[in-house]
Amino acid sequence: xxxxxxxxxxxxxxxxxxxxxxxxxxxxxxxxxxxxxxxxxxxxxxxxxxxxxxxxxxxxxxxxxxxxxxxxxxxxxxxxxxxxxxxxxxxxxxxxxxxxxxxxxxxxxxxxxxxxxxxxxxxxxxxxxxxxxxxxxxxxxxxxxxxxxxxxxxxxxxxxxxxxxxxxxxxxxxxxxxxxxxxxxxxxxxxxxxxxxxxxxxxxxxxxxxxxxxxxxxxxxxxxxxxxxxxxxxxxxxxxxxxxxxxxxxxxxxxxxxxxxxxxxxxxxxxxxxxxxxxxxxxxxxxxxxxxxxxxxxxxxxxxxxxxxxxxxxxxxxxxxxxxxxxxxxxxxxxxxxxxxxxxxxxxxxxxxxxxxxxxxxxxxxxxxxxxxxxxxxxxxxxxxxxxxxxxxxxxxxxxxxxxx
Amino acid sequence: xxxxxxxxxxxxxxxxxxxxxxxxxxxxxxxxxxxxxxxxxxxxxxxxxxxxxxxxxxxxxxxxxxxxxxxxxxxxxxxxxxxxxxxxxxxxxxxxxxxxxxxxxxxxxxxxxxxxxxxxxxxxxxxxxxxxxxxxxxxxxxxxxxxxxxxxxxxxxxxxxxxxxxxxxxxxxxxxxxxxxxxxxxxxxxxxxxxxxxxxxxxxxxxxxxxxxxxxxxxxxxxxxxxxxxxxxxxxxxxxxxxxxxxxxxxxxxxxxxxxxxxxxxxxxxxxxxxxxxxxxxxxxxxxxxxxxxxxxxxxxxxxxxxxxxxxxxxxxxxxxxxxxxxxxxxxxxxxxxxxxxxxxxxxxxxxxxxxxxxxxxxxxxxxxxxxxxxxxxxxxxxxxxxxxxxxxxxxxxxxxxxxx
Numbered sequence: 001x002x003x004x005x006x007x008x009x010x011x012x013x014x015x016x017x018x019x020x021x022x023x024x025x026x027x028x029x030x031x032x033x034x035x036x037x038x039x040x041x042x043x044x045x046x047x048x049x050x051x052x053x054x055x056x057x058x059x060x061x062x063x064x065x066x067x068x069x070x071x072x073x074x075x076x077x078x079x080x081x082x083x084x085x086x087x088x089x090x091x092x093x094x095x096x097x098x099x100x101x102x103x104x105x106x107x108x109x110x111x112x113x114x115x116x117x118x119x120x121x122x123x124x125x126x127x128x129x130x131x132x133x134x135x136x137x138x139x140x141x142x143x144x145x146x147x148x149x150x151x152x153x154x155x156x157x158x159x160x161x162x163x164x165x166x167x168x169x170x171x172x173x174x175x176x177x178x179x180x181x182x183x184x185x186x187x188x189x190x191x192x193x194x195x196x197x198x199x200x201x202x203x204x205x206x207x208x209x210x211x212x213x214x215x216x217x218x219x220x221x222x223x224x225x226x227x228x229x230x231x232x233x234x235x236x237x238x239x240x241x242x243x244x245x246x247x248x249x250x251x252x253x254x255x256x257x258x259x260x261x262x263x264x265x266x267x268x269x270x271x272x273x274x275x276x277x278x279x280x281x282x283x284x285x286x287x288x289x290x291x292x293x294x295x296x297x298x299x300x301x302x303x304x305x306x307x308x309x310x311x312x313x314x315x316x317x318x319x320x321x322x323x324x325x326x327x328x329x330x331x332x333x334x335x336x337x338x339x340x341x342x343x344x345x346x347x348x349x350x351x352x353x354x355x356x357x358x359x360x361x362x363x364x365x366x367x368x369x370x371x372x373x374x375x376x377x378x379x380x381x382x383x384x385x386x387x388x389x390x391x392x393x394x395x396x397x398x399x400x401x402x403x404x405x
Numbered sequence: 406x407x408x409x410x411x412x413x414x415x416x417x418x419x420x421x422x423x424x425x426x427x428x429x430x431x432x433x434x435x436x437x438x439x440x441x442x443x444x445x446x447x448x449x450x451x452x453x454x455x456x457x458x459x460x461x462x463x464x465x466x467x468x469x470x471x472x473x474x475x476x477x478x479x480x481x482x483x484x485x486x487x488x489x490x491x492x493x494x495x496x497x498x499x500x501x502x503x504x505x506x507x508x509x510x511x512x513x514x515x516x517x518x519x520x521x522x523x524x525x526x527x528x529x530x531x532x533x534x535x536x537x538x539x540x541x542x543x544x545x546x547x548x549x550x551x552x553x554x555x556x557x558x559x560x561x562x563x564x565x566x567x568x569x570x571x572x573x574x575x576x577x578x579x580x581x582x583x584x585x586x587x588x589x590x591x592x593x594x595x596x597x598x599x600x601x602x603x604x605x606x607x608x609x610x611x612x613x614x615x616x617x618x619x620x621x622x623x624x625x626x627x628x629x630x631x632x633x634x635x636x637x638x639x640x641x642x643x644x645x646x647x648x649x650x651x652x653x654x655x656x657x658x659x660x661x662x663x664x665x666x667x668x669x670x671x672x673x674x675x676x677x678x679x680x681x682x683x684x685x686x687x688x689x690x691x692x693x694x695x696x697x698x699x700x701x702x703x704x705x706x707x708x709x710x711x712x713x714x715x716x717x718x719x720x721x722x723x724x725x726x727x728x729x730x731x732x733x734x735x736x737x738x739x740x741x742x743x744x745x746x747x748x749x750x751x752x753x754x755x756x757x758x759x760x761x762x763x764x765x766x767x768x769x770x771x772x773x774x775x776x777x778x779x780x781x782x783x784x785x786x787x788x789x790x791x792x793x794x795x796x797x798x799x800x801x802x803x804x805x806x807x808x809x810x
Binding site: 004005016017021024025029043046047048049050051052056057058059060061062064108126127128130131132133135136137138139140141142143144145146147148154155156157158159160161162163166167170171172173174175177178179180181182188189190191192193194195197198199201202203204205206207208209210211212213214215216217218219222223224226227228229231233241242243245247248279280281284314316317318319320321322323324325326327330332333335337339340345347349351352353354355356357358359360361362363 | 409410421422426429430434448451452453454455456457461462463464465466467469513531532533535536537538540541542543544545546547548549550551552553559560561562563564565566567568571572575576577578579580582583584585586587593594595596597598599600602603604606607608609610611612613614615616617618619620621622623624627628629631632633634636638646647648650652653684685686689719721722723724725726727728729730731732735737738740742744745750752754756757758759760761762763764765766767768
């Protein structure tokens with residue numbers, strides 16, 4: 001954690017990845033995050049992966065360092081408590097991250113009636129508020145039809161990384177700070193909605209893929225080939241897989257030199273009347289002619305020999321590794337780095353947990369903080385933020401309106 | 406564009422996706438972005454996809470609304486000009502987004518000697534500053550070994566979406582606003598580094614995947630099955646592909662009801678002594694028993710019949726579409742939405758371009774602005790920001806230090 005956003009107080013009423021990761025990023029830069037869940041846990045409380053004991057490793061990963069308050073949100077008295085926490089006074093409070101529906105008790109209209117400068121960042125599935133998850137948005141947008149090789153025929157290949165969820169979470173954190181900055185200068189709060197589908201569509205548009213499809217039709221599957229330049233997986237003499245990329249002219253020259261392919265490449269350029277150095281796109285257009293040269297050259301070298309040549313020439317490459325192998329053996333992905341803190345988690349397991357993904361060189365990085373047990377901070381938060389007496393908190397427990405871990 | 410960050414001035418010296426998209430997001434919320442490129446264009450100036458005329462659709466997508474300055478950065482006089490632009494005075498200026506190496510003339514140390522409160526957000530490949538791109542980081546982290554089906558054997562399946570690039574860009578925009586907020590309160594600038602590999606590793610950790618691999622070993626390939634709950638692609642009677650998901654109990658009950666599968670599911674639950682409603686994980690554990698029931702039920706219905714049943718029950722699903730089909734026929738992904746503006750781009754093509762992915766309900770959305778031609782604003786920026794006379798600007802042109810479109 002970095003002391004960069006110290007003083008900010010954010011309330012989170014959310015589930016799954018996008019909105020909880022938005023609040024996590026804020027927490028990792030020093031904001032106080034109060035996560036409100038239904039008693040017994042929200043929709044993501046059991047989400048896989050799970051520990052051998054059954055507790056969600058996903059939940060305890062996405063909620064690190066937050067304070068947990070458990071409230072019966074189906075009853076008016078519980079909704080009133082949540083509303084009071086969301087709209088509590090303080091110049092650096094009044095910030096809500098949620099993926100609850102736009103209508104109902106957690107509507108911005110209802111909440112801002114209690115605090116007019118409230119900033120609500122609301123993650124939606126579809127832009128019109130209809131429910132969607134990463135995997136349904138991705139199917140609708142065509143990415144699974146571009147993934148994998150021609151041999152997949154018309155069978156889609158889903159991504160396993162919920163990329164749109166993660167991207168929406170980071171973008172929502174950016175939108176929150178932008179809206180909070182605007183509020184500091186104008187006094188004006190507002191609702192900001194961030195839909196998975198808008199984030200996905202805008203991203204494809206920003207990378208030129210909407211223009212591409214409108215002018216040139218749908219992009220077919222290109223297997224593991226990097227689109228528009230040189231890149232693919234290759235296998236070494238000792239059966240290791242490597243990903244090799246050359247986008248710039250310098251990367252291309254380094255790669256060709258590392259493999260001693262200057263002559264056959266020059267011959268190919270001459271016969272095709274193209275320059276692979278000057279025009280990265282030609283490396284893609286003529287990939288069927290180029291790839292066999294690289295297959296043979298890389299296939300004739302052991303991984304060690306290849307590494308030595310690639311390092312000398314500054315080639316852009318990596319071995320393919322499993323995550324387990326990477327964490328165990330790759331020093332660039334070491335869990336001993338300052339990005340990680342060894343923590344004992346609510347599951348009872350002890351393992352390294354990441355902090356902020358950015359490094360702030362003007363501030364000191366403090367260790368990550370474990371996730372709360374569900375409702376661990378209910379009493380503390382009600383007392384601190386709403387100044388409720390212990391007698392009143394006791395009554396709320398007796399009535400089943402709140403719960404503690 | 407929204408007038409949310411009006412007044413902020415950001416200088417971008419960068420290529421490819423992560424850093425340029427960071428600055429694009431800032432521009433789309435009202436910041437002024439000055440992008441400095443070498444004369445003739447940076448390393449991403451020809452990146453695919455390209456227009457039929459050869460211009461990069463990628464470049465003109467990622468640089469919308471920016472001002473373009475072209476400078477010969479290989480010469481001391483050009484470097485001095487870039488340094489002067491980056492460190493120009495103004496309380497809302499002194500913000501740099503770059504992916505240039507940490508050492509050299511664009512080091513934070515060198516630049517902050519000229520403006521001590523400079524905020525530099527620097528995108529790196531590996532955490533130690535070594536070069537990497539999305540596809541090499543992804544290979545190193547094991548995602549391609551989890552993607553696709555068991556039939557792929559040990560052949561990796563690369564993602565086609567540069568998810569880590571996009572995520573790093575959004576996270577960098579968040580980090581920029583956090584650092585700028587901190588500077589407003591303390592007067593202190595700093596360098597913030599954001600490495601693709603740290604973002605990727607932290608993301609997997611946040612979702613519980615590092616804990617999973619440490620306690621349970623590497624995750625195998627599960628094909629298109631959603632990990633840890635119910636989800637997969639199915640084919641309708643009329644040969645349409647659909648992605649169907651059920652994570653919550655309510656989603657599951659709705660899906661089972663929509664397909665009239667209550668009886669066989671109850672029988673299966675009874676024989677296995679599990680509850681699929683209460684325990685989402687059991688739907689994954691027993692997917693080989695469940696999937697055939699859904700294959701038959703969905704395979705017996707036309708897409709229209711399925712749609713009607715799914716909509717009645719609020720099932721989480723989507724058809725698989727190509728991007729082209731989605732843009733043409735899916736009203737949820739329409740290019741007529743306010744997210745898009747019809748623009749004439751530097752390529753000469755006219756097509757809809759996305760603005761900010763978030764909707765700010767307290768501000769008016771203005772149309773997106775086309776990308777500049779390379780060097781289009783060189784003279785204007787040198788005059789405005791550095792107060793250079795037109796005679797001096799003319800000398801710089803004559804000496805080949807700067808160029809204009």
